[in-house]
Amino acid sequence: MRKRVAFLINPSKRVRLNAYVQWVKSCVSCELFIFDEQWPASIDEFDEVWVMGGDGTFNYFVNAYPACDKPIALFKGGTGNDFYWKLFGNMSREMHLKVVLDAHVEAIDAGRVNEMLFLNGVGIGIEGEVLAAMDAIRWIGGAIGYYLAAIPALFRFKSYTILKTRPVFLCMVFNSSRAGGGFHFFPMASVQDGLLDMLVCDPLPIWKRLFYMPIIQSGKHINLPFVHFSKISSMQIVCDRVLKAQVDGEVLESDTFDFTILPAKFKFIVPVKL
CATH class of the missing domain: 3.40.50.10330 (Probable inorganic polyphosphate/atp-NAD kinase; domain 1)
Known part of the structure; x- marks a missing residue:
């Protein structure tokens, strides 16, 4: 058959x-x-x-x-x-x-954030703003389209506070490695380790945001002193204001983001050596 x-x-x-x-x-x-x-x-x-x-x-x-x-x-x-x-x-x-x-x-x-499943990752704040801006230039696509949307956001986006006391410029929770058509935010991430990867970036002046953007794109930011990585299985992130988040290229708007890993959730056809 x-x-x-x-x-x-x-x-x-x-x-x-x-x-x-x-x-x-x-x-x-x-x-x-x-x-x-x-x-x-x-x-x-x-x-x-x-x-x-x-x-x-x-x-x-x-x-x-x-x-x-x-x-x-x-x-x-x-x-x-x-x-x-x-x-x-x-x-x-x-x-x-x-x-x-x-x-x-x-x-x-x-992964799950609030009531949404995701395969790739979630970027809270500037990632959501970039995604919303990309609707106007989505036909370009890839990293170039991401750059065109991200640069204005880097100038205007204001840092926010998570977990009541921690100010951040960037907060991301990913299952996979990259977003934006080639930005390697989590070069060490595995989609089979039963954990989510979290990145928190301290508040930065505008010149540092622009300077480090290509470094982050290449995945060479792991040891920067203002970028912090951790592994989580679940976490609630409460922000001090309502923010847009990008969830695998879709927009989610909230001030509270509940994350949970769903280990071995789906069966994918992949190369023998994934």
Whole structure:
């Protein structure tokens, strides 16, 4: 019996991704059911689920199907593709499809913030402001688009206080390593260690914000004295004002963020040596 696969495409990008979808379809022998307009109410009847899009699409998927126990394959089709990169790196489409068809499955952690699941990470404050600004330049995408949105935010964003007494410029809680199409905020992060990674940056003058931005992008900020890393399994972060947070490319607005790790939550198809 042929394997039954649900292939879920981001509907807003189905025209742009159509050639890629048709190429995949021409290369496989499984029974492929393509959903590029409306996703199914249930995926129980399928053996695997393939999802094409970016971090926001993958975030939508895990929140739409939080109990999914099927092997999941991700296909790159977004602007940042940061979680995809964590699993597959920069491999070619041909090599990626071979990995998907080989179907090596491993359990991967997820996180929860308030009522939202996330795969990649959450940035509270300036990350949320940058994401909101990127809506106007999302067509550029990647690190260049992130820079264009981030630089004005670096000038105007005001530090805030968490945990009642700690002033910060930046607070991030991640499951994976990078965001913004290539900013390596957590170069040491693992998606299989059963923990979330937390970064807190002390308040900085504007010139330091600008100076250290490319250093943070490259992941060379681990030993900076004003950047602090820790591992957590759960934490409540209460801020002194309502802030925007980016959650895998989606915006969450609150003054309280409850984080919990969900160890080995989903089964992903990955390279043998992840």
